[in-house]
Amino acid sequence: MKTSQYSNYRAILLSLPYLIVFLSFPSPSQSAKPKCNAQDKKVLLQIKAALNITSWIPDIECCDWYGLECDRNTSRVIxxxxxxxxxxxxxxxxxxxxxxxxxxxxxxLPYLVGEIPPAISKLSQLTFLRLDWNNLSGPVPSFLSQLKNLYFLDLSFNKFSGSIPPSLSELPNLLALHLDRNKLTGNIPESFGNFPGNGKTPDLFLSHNMLTGPIPRSLGDLNFSGTIDLSRNRLEGDASFLFGKSKTVLFVDLSRNLFEFDLSKVEFPENMTNLDLNHNKIFGSLPEGLIKMQLQLLNVSYNKLCGQIPQGGNLQSFDSTAYFHNRCLCGAPLPPCKK
Structure with missing residues (x-):
């Protein structure tokens, strides 16, 4: 996915909640309003009773209820x-x-609790599933892999526990996977190196969990176009294979893990804008290739790096906190190297 396409995709995702709400209100320019499908209304009344949704008034057409959108042709809830x-x-x-x-x-919805019901797997036309910032718990269900039309899955900021189901890599159209800020344990599935989505590797957000072990080598075979965020876990070993001169990833956050590799041998994609490696066990020196990058964020602090910070590019535009607490890193914006 090109940078412009990626930006457009981001803009669409950010505006979608507001678009949904806007579409839930009747427009004065539309004379023919969809009439609520009788079967859908029966189901919606069950949902209303289960969640105590007071804003849904039974005497009003359900297509006009807050938060709902109906297809104008079929009158079915979409x-x-x-x-x-x-x-x-x-x-x-x-x-x-x-x-x-x-x-x-x-x-x-802080009072939305419990597990994701298996009945969700019946929604064969679902493309967008966002259940974030709730108090949902239990495992991340493997049956979500049955939703083959999903392009966006967000379960972040909940209390999901257990391991990540390997079957999520079977979602062929997925563009973004958010499992961050839960209580997930175990390894990143090896199958995550096999996303089949026509060359469109999904953005991967797994931060703020309790994941352990090395990153699967198979992830190095993917060309991420947007984001890899594995920060604040207990991952270890080599992560250098995530990078490469031919890769197109824009944002990589591996901070606050136990990664250990020689940074001086790493080649970075020149279009990368954000690189956060702080609080690991990374050693070696900063590669000269960093000066060719237009980085907006850089943090390599709290590692085991040595040598002079390359002079040039915008590496000196970051303050000392981006570099400090390394073994013997020196040069602006840190103190001069000793001769």
Whole structure:
């Protein structure tokens, strides 16, 4: 994915919640409003009762309910978005009985608890699943791999535990996978080096968990176009194979792990903008190739690096905190190297 395409994709994801809400309101310019499908309304009333959604008024067409969008031609519910609400309970299995649902967005619901129900796997047309900033728990379910149309999956900021299901790599259209800020343990699945998505490797967010062991070597065979964030885990060993001159990854965060490799031998893609390696056991020197990069963020502090910081590019635009607490790194913006 080119940088411009990646930026457009990001913009779409950021604006989607607001777009969903906007589309849930009737437009004065549209004279023919969709009439609520009777079967969908029956299901929605079950969801309303399970979650105590007071804003859904039964006497009003369900296509006009807050957070809902219906297809104008079929009148079937295609989007359900609930966020910043005081609803409580668990995700009702009835959600799986909305067969035309494409977007399921339930976020920032602190009283939404329990596990993801298996009924979710029936939503064969689902492309966007976001369940972040809730209090969901239990395992990340392997049945999510049955949702073959998913391009976005976000389960971050919850209390999911256990290992990452290897089957998630079977999602052929996935563009972003967010499992960060949970309580996940075990290794990154070896299968994650086999995402089949037509050359579009998904952005990978696994930070703030308790993952252990080495990164699968298979990830080095992928060409990430956007983000790899593995920070704040207990991962170890070599991570240098994630980089390469021909790679197109823009943002890499490996900070606060136990990685140990020779940085001086690493070649970085020149289009990379963010590189965070702080708090590891990385040794060697900073490679000269860094001066060719237009880095917006760089942090290599708290490692075992030595030698002079290369002079040039924008490496001197970062303050000393980006480099300090290394074995013998020196040169601006750190104190001069001893002769």
């Amino acid at each position: 989007s359900l978005a609930i966020f910043n609400n005081d609803i409580s309970g668990q995700i009702p299995p009835a959600v799986g009985d909305l067969p035309y649902l494409q977007t399921l967005d339930m976020r920032k």
